[in-house]
Amino acid sequence: MMKKLYSALMTAFNDDGSINEAGIREMIRYNIDVNKIDGLYVGGSTGENFNMSHDQKEQVFKIAIDEANGAIDLIAQVGSLDLNESKYLAKFVTDLGYPKISAVTPFYYNYTFEQIKNYYNEIVKDVDNKLLIYSIPALTGVSLSMEQFGELFENPKIIGIKYTNADFYLLERVRNAFPDKLILSGFDEMLLPALALGVDGAIGSTYNLNAKRAKAEMIAFDDGDIDKARQLQHDSNDLITALIKNDIYPSLKLVFEEMGVHAGVTKAPMSKPTPEMRAGAKAIYENYLKEN
Ligand SMILES: CC(=O)N[C@@H]([C@@H](O)[C@H](O)[C@H](O)CO)[C@@H](O)CC(=O)C(=O)O
Numbered sequence: 001m002m003k004k005l006y007s008a009l010m011t012a013f014n015d016d017g018s019i020n021e022a023g024i025r026e027m028i029r030y031n032i033d034v035n036k037i038d039g040l041y042v043g044g045s046t047g048e049n050f051n052m053s054h055d056q057k058e059q060v061f062k063i064a065i066d067e068a069n070g071a072i073d074l075i076a077q078v079g080s081l082d083l084n085e086s087k088y089l090a091k092f093v094t095d096l097g098y099p100k101i102s103a104v105t106p107f108y109y110n111y112t113f114e115q116i117k118n119y120y121n122e123i124v125k126d127v128d129n130k131l132l133i134y135s136i137p138a139l140t141g142v143s144l145s146m147e148q149f150g151e152l153f154e155n156p157k158i159i160g161i162k163y164t165n166a167d168f169y170l171l172e173r174v175r176n177a178f179p180d181k182l183i184l185s186g187f188d189e190m191l192l193p194a195l196a197l198g199v200d201g202a203i204g205s206t207y208n209l210n211a212k213r214a215k216a217e218m219i220a221f222d223d224g225d226i227d228k229a230r231q232l233q234h235d236s237n238d239l240i241t242a243l244i245k246n247d248i249y250p251s252l253k254l255v256f257e258e259m260g261v262h263a264g265v266t267k268a269p270m271s272k273p274t275p276e277m278r279a280g281a282k283a284i285y286e287n288y289l290k291e292n
Pocket residue numbers: 008009041043044045046047139164186187188189203204205206240248
């Protein structure tokens with residue numbers, strides 16, 4: 001089966017932290033029309049979901065499904081430290097027509113696995129939808145074991161994992177233990193090793209800008225052309241390294257601006273663009289993305 005590529009949708013904000021609807025629509029159009037993306041992950045880390053008010057989350061979910069209009073797959077990240085909000089959003093996006101939901105592992109309070117399991121079962125309980133566990137230990141501090149993933153998968157509505165983790169030993173164990181589950185890799189800079197371990201696709205922030213190269217890498221991998229796939233990963237990693245050095249979240253938007261896509265700015269406490277960041281973004285575009 002063809003592996004799927006998803007961009008993690010960014011949220012365009014205005015300078016005052018309000019939602020810039022036109023910017024979000026432009027980024028979605030670029031993903032559909034130019035990137036030929038398979039889907040979007042809406043309301044994730046790259047979308048600055050955890051910086052947003054409840055109303056802003058609803059606004060973004062409405063805009064994304066309206067603009068995508070059935071053209072691509074959509075996954076709505078509804079996880080929140082307020083379980084009632086997660087349940088509300090799960091129902092809200094299901095009613096809007098989102099075909100899949102996802103929820104970050106609950107973080108901050110060092111929850112026990114029983115509490116985490118209860119959180120997931122509650123989120124899906126009253127909705128007719130399918131959920132991907134969003135596992136991102138580097139940001140949440142929450143790591144799940146293969147056995148714990150297995151316990152969560154006992155709920156048939158929990159269909160897979162967005163696996164943003166550099167632990168490839170665990171990925172191999174999970175992939176082989178649950179061959180029918182959907183596993184989407186979350187670290188763009190580690191796409192190739194994730195492909196080697198049999199993930200079903202990938203979700204990431206940098207695919208907004210770099211989908212063409214990532215798709216070519218997936219195709220090269222499927223064709224068994226590992227040298228080509230490795231070269232493409234190397235080129236992508238030069239881009240990703242430069243983005244991280246330039247402050248990745250605002251820089252993804254600044255590079256989009258260089259490409260003619262009006263992506264707005266990030267929301268505080270994320271940084272506002274400085275002249276140095278703008279110059280860095282221009283250089284990133286020129287060096288790694290501009291086609292001659
Ligand atoms: C922490 C973070 O932002 N991780 C990104 C990656 O795409 C990441 O930006 C990239 O691999 C560069 O490190 C995604 O895994 C997150 C993601 O898809 C999302 O929820 O927005």
